Amino acid sequence: MKIRTAATAALALATALTLAGCAGGTGSGSDSGSMPGMDHGSSSSPSAVMADFNDADVMFAQMMIPHHQQAVEMADMILAKDGIDEGVLTLAEEIKAAQQPEIEQLQGWLEEWGADSDTDSMDGMDHGGGMMSDEDMQSLDAATGADASRLFLEQMTMHHEGAITMAQDEVDNGQNADAVALAQTIVETQTAEIATMQELLAQL
16 A cells, blocks of 8 residues: 555656646746747748738738739730730730739738738839839830830839849848748749840840
């Protein structure tokens, strides 16, 4: 009986120490990063990932949406014209196919983050971030044939350069892993497209 009682007491003591250790570890480490899953949560759930963002992420999404929307508008303009270089048409289709889904993704993030998704107030970016002015857009709309092809390539090159700068800022300063990954994709994709546009311009 004494042996059984001693064993029972030892087991109870071990259990108590274990519980105390867990409680103490949780309390003392909650502010020191001992629970990385709670701090970063990138592997815990999609909602945890989406909650991990900073001001740079929000600014990136808010500015890139109207930027992409204008690129899609420019692509639509050139695709609606006759006598456009086939290489230019292919490029315009690729730009539209890539950027429209990205617009929807960026809008979804802003909604998830509870940030302002009304980007109409950002139309003042004319000539900033590579954005075209109303006059630039009117010139593209009015151009025809080879002139339209050339103008589209020149304008879109400038547009892409602005997007790359904005995206690189996000890569350098953003916190949300998905937003940073998209920004890196934009940098790589649009850098390659600029090279293609330079080749097309040389052939016109």
